[in-house]
Amino acid sequence: MRARLALAVSGQVCELREVVLAHKPAALLQASAKGTVPVLIDTHGQVIDQSLDIMLWALRRHDPRQWLGTKGVALEQILALIAPCDGEFKFHLDRYKYPNRFGLSDASVPREQGAHYLSALNSRLLAHAHLTGKSESLADMAIAPFVRQFAHTDPVWFAAQAWPALQAWLAAFEHSPAYQQVMAKYAPWMPDQSPVLFPDLL
Numbered sequence: 001m002r003a004r005l006a007l008a009v010s011g012q013v014c015e016l017r018e019v020v021l022a023h024k025p026a027a028l029l030q031a032s033a034k035g036t037v038p039v040l041i042d043t044h045g046q047v048i049d050q051s052l053d054i055m056l057w058a059l060r061r062h063d064p065r066q067w068l069g070t071k072g073v074a075l076e077q078i079l080a081l082i083a084p085c086d087g088e089f090k091f092h093l094d095r096y097k098y099p100n101r102f103g104l105s106d107a108s109v110p111r112e113q114g115a116h117y118l119s120a121l122n123s124r125l126l127a128h129a130h131l132t133g134k135s136e137s138l139a140d141m142a143i144a145p146f147v148r149q150f151a152h153t154d155p156v157w158f159a160a161q162a163w164p165a166l167q168a169w170l171a172a173f174e175h176s177p178a179y180q181q182v183m184a185k186y187a188p189w190m191p192d193q194s195p196v197l198f199p200d201l202l
Helices: 002-010 026-031 051-061 075-097 108-125 138-153 155-159 164-174 177-182
Strands: 014-016 196-198
Touching: 002 051, 002 138, 002 177, 002 196, 051 138, 075 108, 075 138, 108 138, 108 164, 138 155, 138 164
Parallel strands: none
Antiparallel strands: 014 196
């Protein structure tokens, strides 16, 4: 989701190949042995297989909303804010969503550990509408998709938490035009199909 967000806002049109991970096409494994998504191959053949790196690749080409830093907030500060999301929080998120996959009989422990991070985000958002100030930045767009996954694992529990600023921030993200655009559904890619372009700028 977050790679598509950056591609859409930057207007970097690419050929989209939707993948069902249960049936990974050979072309995906040839491009990246990790066999995970997203994977971007640029016109020079460079393979980028981390979603945050794809966001940076796109926005460094065109950043009309200044997601990479503005109004006294440097990119280094934004990346420092994203780092614990991609590290410790993502670790707990995976175990909260899929406890059986990690040999856990109870998801409450990773949920509680992840909640510490979310509580800190809520405190930050009490001061301003977005994570780095009055305007959205790369931090919001890189972190919101993971917060969304956490929230939707148990929506009733998430709604019951005393995180009004975080809950309002996530709701605004989920109702944004950018979110609606990247959540469009696509049929799985087939080798003989006509190219599907994303974003559709027509």
